[in-house]
Amino acid sequence: MFFSLCTRFLNHLKNLYGHFWNRSDGLKEYYLKLDGYYFCQKKRLLFVILKVRYKRTVDIIEIQDLLTYKNYINELHPIDAYIIGILAHLDIHNLANEKHLPIYNAHFKEHSCFIRSEALLQIYKRYKDSKGDGITVLRSRHTKKELKIPTNELCNNSDLIYTLDPWQAISLGYEASESTIKHNVL
Amino acid sequence: MDCNSLTRCTEIVDHITTGTLDISHILSRLLSSQNISEAGLGRKISVPRATINGLASGRTTDPRASTLQSIANYFKISVDQLLGTKPLHTDSEKNIVTIEELSIPIIEWDQLHDWRNHIEKIKPSSHLNWISMDPSAGKCHFGLTVKGDAMWPQFQENTTLLINCEKDPKNRDFVIVKIHENSNVIFRQLILERDYKLLKPINSMFPSARIEEGDHIIGTVIQARNNL
Numbered sequence: 001m002f003f004s005l006c007t008r009f010l011n012h013l014k015n016l017y018g019h020f021w022n023r024s025d026g027l028k029e030y031y032l033k034l035d036g037y038y039f040c041q042k043k044r045l046l047f048v049i050l051k052v053r054y055k056r057t058v059d060i061i062e063i064q065d066l067l068t069y070k071n072y073i074n075e076l077h078p079i080d081a082y083i084i085g086i087l088a089h090l091d092i093h094n095l096a097n098e099k100h101l102p103i104y105n106a107h108f109k110e111h112s113c114f115i116r117s118e119a120l121l122q123i124y125k126r127y128k129d130s131k132g133d134g135i136t137v138l139r140s141r142h143t144k145k146e147l148k149i150p151t152n153e154l155c156n157n158s159d160l161i162y163t164l165d166p167w168q169a170i171s172l173g174y175e176a177s178e179s180t181i182k183h184n185v186l
Numbered sequence: 187m188d189c190n191s192l193t194r195c196t197e198i199v200d201h202i203t204t205g206t207l208d209i210s211h212i213l214s215r216l217l218s219s220q221n222i223s224e225a226g227l228g229r230k231i232s233v234p235r236a237t238i239n240g241l242a243s244g245r246t247t248d249p250r251a252s253t254l255q256s257i258a259n260y261f262k263i264s265v266d267q268l269l270g271t272k273p274l275h276t277d278s279e280k281n282i283v284t285i286e287e288l289s290i291p292i293i294e295w296d297q298l299h300d301w302r303n304h305i306e307k308i309k310p311s312s313h314l315n316w317i318s319m320d321p322s323a324g325k326c327h328f329g330l331t332v333k334g335d336a337m338w339p340q341f342q343e344n345t346t347l348l349i350n351c352e353k354d355p356k357n358r359d360f361v362i363v364k365i366h367e368n369s370n371v372i373f374r375q376l377i378l379e380r381d382y383k384l385l386k387p388i389n390s391m392f393p394s395a396r397i398e399e400g401d402h403i404i405g406t407v408i409q410a411r412n413n414l
Contacts, residue, residue, distance in 0.1 A: 064390045067339065085339070092390050127348075127409035131218075150215075167339060174340035174388065182358050 028116045029053060032072060034080035037063070037087055039097050046087060046096045050076075053114065063088050063096075073166050077114055079158055081166035085173020093181065119165035121147070126175060134179050136172070138163075151175055208270050210244035216261050217242065231256040289316040290348060292329035298362065298371045298404055301328060301351070317346055317411065324408050327351045330362065330373075331413075336387040337373055344413050347373070349405035360407040361385075366400030376403070 022028045035051035035058060046063045050072065066072060067088055073081060090096040124146060125137035134151030138160070154160055155176040161169055217227060224242055228235040233253055240246035241253075251265075258265045292315035297304045305328055310316075317329045332345040337360075341347070347362075355361045357378040363385060364371050374385035374395075383397040397403075 067389075089340075089388075092386075092388065123412055125409060125411050167342065170339045171342065178340075178358070 029114045030077040031075040046091045078164050078169035081169040082173040085170035086177040089174045089177035120163040123168050213242045288321045290329050336392045338389050340388045346411040347407045348409040350408045351405035353406045355406045362404040364402045
């Protein structure tokens with residue numbers, strides 16, 4: 001009786017909160033995903049919808065609050081983190097509203113798989129070249145080789161973003177958004 | 187690292203420089219990097235300027251093989267690279283950034299008030315914190331390590347900033363400013379509005395401030411370096 005109750009309770013947790021453990025093939029997936037985002041006209045705030053992967057459990061959080069929940073960010077795919085970085089940057093500059101929200105479609109997100117892997121690359125340097133275009137230098141964690149790439153090209157390359165950790169992906173999102181704003185302002 | 191992770195790593199490394207750019211982006215970038223106009227390229231490879239323009243603007247979606255080959259030959263790349271199906275920089279040596287021996291001292295925030303005198307007194311033997319930088323990145327006077335999270339997450343704590351004190355700060359540049367009122371030195375983004383200058387933090391938990399009379403912009407960030 002007690003064992004049955006425990007099993008039911010654990011199953012209930014599992015159904016609600018998803019898999020905490022590895023898949024049958026030994027791999028682990030990112031636990032949360034960015035399911036959507038919207039600008040609330042009533043509250044004048046930008047909200048993001050986080051979903052437990054493969055479950056219906058969702059949480060709707062104001063974007064600046066989300067950045068303070070470090071555990072949430074750690075459970076997000078770098079592409080999701082990158083998009084959140086862009087949105088958060090637009091939000092702090094009061095550019096996120098119902099008319100100007102950027103749209104990231106499923107195609108961009110489907111390109112990379114959702115298996116959690118160790119970050120292979122790190123953002124090592126960021127600067128502007130003589131023409132004012134952003135340049136990012138990525139460094140391999142293992143081989144210490146460096147890859148110099150224009151920031152806008154890096155932002156179009158979801159494979160490269162996938163190799164970053166979520167915090168660096170957020171930082172890249174800020175950089176991408178900043179670059180876009182600067183381009184439009186100047 | 188387990189076997190599966192290694193397999194995944196190999197897959198990612200295979201894709202690592204596979205850009206998603208199409209021929210128009212690549213051709214525009216090549217023209218820009220070689221500082222040659224569409225007409226100039228057309229003359230060099232005997233292809234009409236309109237054809238080059240069609241490719242660079244993305245209007246031409248099915249170019250002739252001979253045109254592609256001529257362009258690829260001129261830029262010394264393969265047709266695959268021109269089409270974007272292979273990375274533009276396949277030569278791994280090109281991707282390795284060599285750092286010239288130019289060392290910049292990293293100073294502390296409390297030394298910023300009198301940074302010129304402080305830097306003049308620095309001797310290689312007595313100062314421990316130095317950072318190497320590529321001289322082509324521009325003139326740099328000193329390095330500074332980010333403290334606190336006012337500029338987080340774009341600039342995370344312990345990021346090293348390379349500062350140029352002679353560069354005129356422009357709108358949306360990241361600057362180091364000495365506040366006259368309390369003699370604090372802060373790192374913020376400079377926003378130029380119509381009649382005033384605003385110092386904006388990245389982290390929304392921190393307030394924005396206007397640059398008042400007496401406040402002094404010490405320098406502009408020209409490079410951010412993560413301490414790996």
